[in-house]
Amino acid sequence: MSNQLSCTCPSEQPCARKVPIFAALTDAELAQVVSLITQKSYPKGSLVFREGEPLENLYLINHGRIKVYRTAADGKEQILYVLSEGDFLGERNLLRSKPAEYTAETLEDTQVCVITRQDCQQLLLRYPSISLKIIDELNKRLDKLELLFGNVSPRETDKRICLMLLEFLEKYGTKQADQTVIIDLPLNREEMANYIGLTRETVSRRLNTYKEAGIIDFIGNKKLVILDVETLKEACQY
Amino acid sequence: MSNQLSCTCPSEQPCARKVPIFAALTDAELAQVVSLITQKSYPKGSLVFREGEPLENLYLINHGRIKVYRTAADGKEQILYVLSEGDFLGERNLLRSKPAEYTAETLEDTQVCVITRQDCQQLLLRYPSISLKIIDELNKRLDKLELLFGNVSPRETDKRICLMLLEFLEKYGTKQADQTVIIDLPLNREEMANYIGLTRETVSRRLNTYKEAGIIDFIGNKKLVILDVETLKEACQY
DNA sequence: CGGGCACTTGATAGTAATCAAGTCCGGTGG
């Protein structure tokens, strides 16, 4: 399923440099970190870890995209995060050993760097700057969840969709010459619905409403063009 | 509005001991921390900091309860957290200087310990164990938000209410001899509604349904008795 | 060219928001 090998990145541009949490380290310090890293590759659609399994590693995404979800009682996926290059996962188990609370599945072919919990704890105690970066990143995730959570009331469907589109715009958007932005969607309609707590029909209907309003457009089903970022931001009104 | 004085806690049981993030420090180290702390008192209903204001301190709650909320465009409070003794707030500004993204208002007379951002950064670099505790706490908040966020779909009203009741049960419940639990509610009906994204009427109706079903009971409006914890947990089904 | 899957579109029903009266309770003043 996965291909395990030690880190083979060129030493002048090691994989760990891509990861913001090591940004403050010197090259020498980084070399030490790299020596603790194992690299793994996962093909599209494979599971990095599964809900309920013991989780003993911190994973740093080198290349690719991963969706993180929980399976609800009714069998539905509740997608919590869509992570990509530079993001980490498994941090909930850095300090305490406990089973994974969600499943991580690759959305495309993905390469990750793996550090064991023991090694990671050593690193955190030796290089406090890493902790600060992790705190920073956790704060960002809290920001995101708090923002979405502030809009959970059943009537705020548009806000949820627009916040999701803006998130994708920031992470996966490519600015075009004419100021529009093309987004390479990481999720299909159903997954988007599972991400923001709606049904795929509702997502589909709303997106088409926006299309008719001239705010967005589609290129096939997997790409989306933002024609009017301002209106989108206004829809999130805050 | 607030009463400022240096920390006057007895040295054998300093206020900072109440705060989990300093739990791993030795007495000597703690004494250093305490020397950096300023203590403040706020009467019920006063604001510790306000949305948009510069926020330069970390606050540790010594005694009391604080609600943290954002004001939506329509003027409604979106309550994000209800914090009490041992919790901290202001951590989002530990690393970067940016205005507060929400307002913190005391729900009762409250005492807090205050540390400036500069001092706090020094502490984090000197005592990496504090960072680990903070990471731990942020992880817990993420756990909570992820759990609630997993239940945002419009039809899961009961889950939201039950999760809120279970949260209050854990934080503010007092077990009685007959296995029931009395909860000293930190929020009124409207605030509860703002906490979980519903209207006060809906909260009111649902709580009364639970009462008729024999799951809960009221003592006045500010106290609530959980008669059947199991059924409540099942309603959250996960 | 055909099959299957993702997506769209339509009709219906259920649920919470909204609007609108009440009711209860605590506090105040006579």
Place this chain on the structure above:
DNA sequence: CCACCGGACTTGATTACTATCAAGTGCCCG
């Protein structure tokens, strides 16, 4: 001690929105 007042809470009626159920449509890939 009781009557009154106001705010919080409850209850009821209606409306609006999204889930659900059910067909379609279109696209991608063999």
